[in-house]
Amino acid sequence: xxxxxxxxxxxxxxxxxxxxxxxxxxxxxxxxxxxxxxxxxxxxxxxxxxxxxxxxxxxxxxxxxxxxxxxxxxxxxxxxxxxxxxxxxxxxxxxxxxxxxxxxxxxxxxxxxxxxxxxxxxxxxxxxxxxxxxxxxxxxxxxxxxxxxxxxxxxxxxxxxxxxxxxxxxxxxxxxxxxxxxxxxxxxxxxxxxxxxxxxxxxxxxxxxxxxxxxxxxxxxxxxxxxxxxxxxxxxxxxxxxxxxxxxxxxxxxxxxxxxxxxxxxxxxxxxxxxxxxxxxxxx
Numbered sequence: 001x002x003x004x005x006x007x008x009x010x011x012x013x014x015x016x017x018x019x020x021x022x023x024x025x026x027x028x029x030x031x032x033x034x035x036x037x038x039x040x041x042x043x044x045x046x047x048x049x050x051x052x053x054x055x056x057x058x059x060x061x062x063x064x065x066x067x068x069x070x071x072x073x074x075x076x077x078x079x080x081x082x083x084x085x086x087x088x089x090x091x092x093x094x095x096x097x098x099x100x101x102x103x104x105x106x107x108x109x110x111x112x113x114x115x116x117x118x119x120x121x122x123x124x125x126x127x128x129x130x131x132x133x134x135x136x137x138x139x140x141x142x143x144x145x146x147x148x149x150x151x152x153x154x155x156x157x158x159x160x161x162x163x164x165x166x167x168x169x170x171x172x173x174x175x176x177x178x179x180x181x182x183x184x185x186x187x188x189x190x191x192x193x194x195x196x197x198x199x200x201x202x203x204x205x206x207x208x209x210x211x212x213x214x215x216x217x218x219x220x221x222x223x224x225x226x227x228x229x230x231x232x233x234x235x236x237x238x239x240x241x242x243x244x245x246x247x248x249x250x251x252x253x254x255x256x257x258x259x260x261x262x263x264x265x266x267x268x269x270x271x272x273x274x275x276x277x278x279x280x281x282x283x284x
Contacts, residue, residue, distance in 0.1 A: 034058035036126035043220040052097040056115040063119035066094040105277040137274035148265035159275040176247035191232035206230035251276040
């Protein structure tokens with residue numbers, strides 16, 4: 001009898017040991033994860049930024065609730081905790097684009113997106129998408145005339161103050177660019193330093209042709225003009241072209257909408273322009 005009890009005890013002990021060993025070799029269940037949205041891009045407008053991204057591969061799964069759009073002014077998202085990210089009050093959207101409105105043009109704005117699932121009381125967040133940064137620009141439009149038209153001709157642009165000016169010494173410190181001519185009498189956008197007598201006092205401005213704007217996007221078409229390929233004079237060819245302007249420490253863009261006026265010296269251009277208020281910042 002005692003032998004039978006001993007054998008039963010050994011068998012039970014062995015089973016308990018085997019079960020414990022088996023449990024210890026089982027991998028811990030992985031927490032639920034899913035893929036983030038990708039390829040976050042932006043278009044910059046007057047006081048808003050339009051964001052667009054590629055959908056998460058898990059979009060459409062049970063519990064998929066959409067995307068959280070994060071904005072952090074002047075700073076990116078590296079090293080931020082979940083509590084800090086939540087403190088940014090992200091915007092929930094169900095589409096793969098969002099327009100952020102009412103943004104200040106004087107500071108940089110950083111954006112990122114992540115996907116969200118909600119199942120009962122459980123919420124699961126993907127990792128963040130790539131981050132982008134930009135800042136709204138100040139838009140304006142007007143007409144300027146070739147400077148050869150006379151001293152009173154409104155031939156120059158003051159981007160910072162969104163106005164056109166005559167080429168006079170009183171306006172020397174305000175003028176960013178003017179409409180002049182080249183050796184062949186073709187209309188050209190020119191740096192104030194090229195105006196006769198202004199080499200020492202005129203603003204240092206660089207210009208380059210960006211190209212034809214995309215339909216419906218206008219000045220928002222090119223969002224990183226940069227300085228590669230710039231020069232102090234660009235001859236104007238066809239209308240419906242966008243030019244990058246680097247005047248002093250600020251960037252701008254000029255959209256040549258149409259030529260106006262008649263024969264020299266009464267030719268001009270109607271333009272739309274964007275001014276980047278953040279200094280030395282080309283992402284717009």
